[in-house]
Amino acid sequence: MMKNYSFDIESHQSAKAVFALLLNIKKWWSGIYGETITGKSQKINDEFSFSAGEGMHFTKQKLIELIPYKKIVWEVIASNLSFLENPKEWEHTKLRFDILEKAGNKTKVTFTHQGLSPEIECYEQCSNAWTQYLNNLRENLK
Template sequence: MSNYTFCFATHKPSKEIFDLLLDIDKWWSGIFGETITGNSRKIGDEFTFSAGDGMHFSKQKLVELVPYKRIVWEVTESNLSFLDNPKEWAGTKLTFDILENKGETQIQFMHLGLEPQNECYGGCSTAWKQYFQNLEQKLNN
């Protein structure tokens, strides 16, 4: 199985990246008219993400937090109205691993459960790539 993955590097310190990632509306917005409500600062915090005039709704719960190294959200609810199975994201996990290596900080995102055989893979992987290219640009300016 091949989960969607996106990796890039920056010279920003891991603490700055970690704090930015927890501030979801600073990076998961600005492309499809997103609305984000809720919190993501401590284990158990939940937030909702809505985009595309209601075409995408998901609710995420912060389930793992290793300061400056790892963030994991579990998607607890999903309504992707453009799919035959609008609950396709439910039960998947959004993970960030942050690794410092030789003066650079590596950021690896994986959407565990978003695999090529999923209906959403094409459209969702394209959207993820747009968000992460924006994030990469923001971190490298």
């Protein structure tokens, strides 16, 4: 059974505030590897490009599912991870955020990169990078 990379965050911000921050990808998916983000990610079928590491990582994402204050899913529609034997390894994987309001004015965010599993070449490097970006997100959610 394939185990996808997953990361949980708890915040005292509302689900509405968390949702808005997640859609503003430049606020949390940047500041580590010289990223360039272009395009939009506010409504279904919006697309944005992400480039980092002086071009070593390029992906293009399409917003395919959006449930206000509950879920955001992007599909990776193009991938060029030049440091891998298969630079298209991320294509057709999904970046998913599930948002859950909890008791005590807390919101739980679960990020899952569906398709990023220990069986693929990128897993170690990519999961380490995701952890850095998601810790960045955690800081923005304080």
